[in-house]
Amino acid sequence: MQKKVSFHTLGCKLNFSETSSIAREFTDKGFEKVQFGEKSDIVVINTCTVTGIADKKCRQAIKKAKKTSPDAFIAVTGCYAQAETEKIAEIPGVDAVLGMNEKFNLFKYFSSFEKQKQAHIYSCEISEIQRFDSAFSSGDRTRSFLKIQDGCDYPCTYCTIPSVRGKSRSNTVAETVKQAEKIAELGFKEIILTGVNIGDFGSGNNETFFDLIKELDKVKGIERYRISSIEPNLITGEIIEFTAKYDKFLPHFHIPLQSGSDKILKLMKRRYNTDLFRNKIEKINQLIPDAFLGIDVIVGFPGETEKDFENTFKFLNSLNISFLHVFSYSVRPGTPAEDMPGKVSGKDIKRRSEKLHQLSDIKHNAFYGKFVGTKHKVLFESAKHGNSMFGFTENYIKTEVTYNENLINKIVDFQITGVNKKGNAEGIVI
């Protein structure tokens, strides 16, 4: 009897690429993949611990798995599993907890996936992790997330990621190109390069991120690459110039700023100041004027006064950017910021977050408005939403059209004619 397996992923694109790789091993071995929440024989939960809320959602996912599949073998892996291994193992119903180094080893330890009397733990100290495990997503979406790098060597004082993903390590350029070729063979046209600190790609192999993108550009079948989040100090002039010159690397950047106050950037131990950040943004504006610029910012970091926040607001307001990813500071156990003075009240965090969300809406609407009447290439996705389907232009404008299966996974010429009430671009395929 074919066993059913379901997967649930919390967190980032990197986690999605890894879950998808784990799922491929199950389906390659003849297991039937079903939706999370459907009754199944095995449930794999890939967790996140970037905030306290993420931890809570992981525990809720375990509860849901137990409720919907009471007899299932439940395996928990990922960042929260590495951070709180014992705690998760004590949750009744959990059969296996796999730390970061064991994420892809379920079949090494289990074959029939029968329910266990107690949870088995497979994990190690984060300092012991040296190996890079490659991964890419396939099946669920039209675009593929390709894991090119893992871990981080940066000392950001609010961040727990280095303590759960380990030191920075990456694939080689040659191996990454092979992965991209495999993804092309599967029929994907767009790849999103993902990792923890992707700009640090190759640091252990005497290679660089720039070396990588030059080689990826030559891969046949892949027509579009998006660079997911990249540190401001690592987005070099040559990367910007290359993206400006070569069509496959799309005019879309996601860059974490975190604060527009140099005082707070110092307390965060970030590796740049606002001058450097502004220079990078202005260089992109100059060489790639149509580029979409999504910026990460944290509100409520310990020590952030009203004045510091005003500086952040003014700084962001003065930049030609397209969207803000606004995060409320979440204290993480064991990080230096946990013991820093100047805790910001929940009320102030909420108010500051709302103010930046409003600013983001203004920037985003202005960005979309700028492109009404222009032509773009849109890759349409397979998912059907009511009568609609969605796709993204090169510069990350979300377009909405009436569902037409002939458009799935096609890159078509598209004329933007307006922006609808939902904030999506409308237009015609030409």
Ligand code: SF4
């Ligand atoms: S660069 Fe900083 S914020 Fe990003 S993963 Fe590394 S330590 Fe965390």
